[in-house]
Amino acid sequence: MLVGCIILGTRYYEVDLPVWHFLGGGKGLDPTSLHLAGEFVESNLGTAENPDGSFTVRMIAQQYLFVPQCVVVPAGVPVRFRITSADVAHSFNITGTHDSIKVVPGAVSTATFTFATPGEFDVPCNEFCGAGHFAMRGHLKVVPPSQFTALRGDERRSCEAR
DSSP, rough: OOOHHHTTTSGGGGSSSHHHHHHHOOOOOOOGGGGGTTTGGGGEEEEEOOSSSEEEEEEEEEETEESSSEEEEEETSSEEEEESSSSOEEEEEOSSSSSSSEEOOOOOOOEEESSSSEEEEEEEEEOOSSTTTGGGGEEEEEEOOHHHHTOTEEEGGOOOOO
């Protein structure tokens, strides 16, 4: 029976967490406690400016939403995305671009994108993640650099009108 689990679980992100841990997964992030401490604690999510002047967006994908639901980034500069999953495989796709990131539990997926001009983008999950998958959407707002620097940290995690 164990052999059947291994064969069926060749795509590790399609098995449930107990099987994933049994098969040797879990050597990376623990998806069940991401939000409690470390890089993906809630206060550290969203867009942050690094000491070298670059920008990093940290997010968690979980059934059936992205946390934070919306992020604001500056136009014209490289922005590094670091995303992980709290449960199953997801895909972070930026509508109207060719940019996407595959996200799996226990790992951090990274990609760097530069958005040339300001604009707003829907971010749907394009990896079937369960019954509520059709409603899993985030939002990305690209603003001019001068507008971005005027935003507080909590405003960089929200697309509310300013």
